[in-house]
Amino acid sequence: MIDTLLAFVPTYGLWLIFACVALSCLAVPIPSSMLVMAAGGFSAAGDFAYWSLVLFSFSGFLLGDQMAFLLARGAGAPLITRFQARPRFGKVILKAQRLLEQYGAFAVILTRTIFGPIGPYVAYVSGALKTPWVRFAPASAFGAFLWCVGYSALGYVFTGHIEELAQLISSSVGIVVAGTSTLALAGWLIGNYLRALRVQQRGE
Template identity: 40%
Template sequence: MSDTLIGLLPLYGAYIIALIVGLSAMAITLPASVLVATAGGFAAAGDLALWQVGLGAFIGFSIGDQCAFFLARSKGPWIMGKLKSSSSRAKLIDRAEGFLTRNGIAAVLLSRTVLSPLGPYVTYISGAIGLGWVKFTSAAMVGAALWSGAYSYLGYVFAGNISQISSALGNALGFIAAAGVLVGSGYWLFRRPSADSKAAETAPEESV
């Protein structure tokens, strides 16, 4: 399968990348990360444009995310039942559900980087439980941009060593996403006391 898809890259470029990444984002098992990194290597050789590789991956990822989210929003129980029909997928879905419950919107971002195998399932669960579309999409698009940019660019830089850099990419993306979550959490914790103080100051005093 991988060899066939790689053979199509010089012919269809960003189109085949967008298709495969989009289907992968919908929990269809395809070698999306290897394909994007390999396409980056093709760009280094001059057979593709790097910006087209990154853009194709980002568009495919974003469309796949939206399709999965709205499918789950309208057909949540049926979708989840189908996905859980496989015992291996059922375990991943249980992990994804617990992860989303504990971490909220941060789980959407992290599931596109350090925990990318959970990504499609976090998307379906987000739609099924009614997570706000704006919250989901903002985190999902940031994650998609990180993932697409990292795999395409590092494939470009390390052309010929795709298999060696795939695991390193996952770790690097996870570090970036985790750092972002920590910074955001720190900002929220820092702002909260001042907001609470202002609320206390403006609250009417109780009559004695």
């Protein structure tokens, strides 16, 4: 599927990435992390600005995440019951519930970085269990920002080795490695930006 999606990037550009990321946040099986990482390689090649990739992917993530939360909030606990009744979703919903019980809002951040595949279900569970929006939204936005910056930066920095990265991330160990790399790269980029901002302010 990723090859098909990438073939459409030259035609539909960043709007395709926006739509794919939003749909993946609704638990539609789209390899959005691989797509954003590959798009980071396109950005390094000069096809579009890196900041625009982050902006479009981040906007799509926010839209999809909020839609999942609000849809589940409207449906309530019966939605989770229906999910649990299906073999495909029962275990992942249980994992999402346990993470929320154990870590609260921090689980939202974790499942948008290190444990990304569970992310959509945490959004659904959070909404269905009536988690206050003011607790969910900031954690969701922060985790989404780390995810978008991290995966796009992986593609940007390691362009030419994206296929190897994709194979690594497809394994369970790779998911943790990629999540950790996402956090590290995002922290590095944010730190550099803040240092540059301080230097600029001192110069003024």
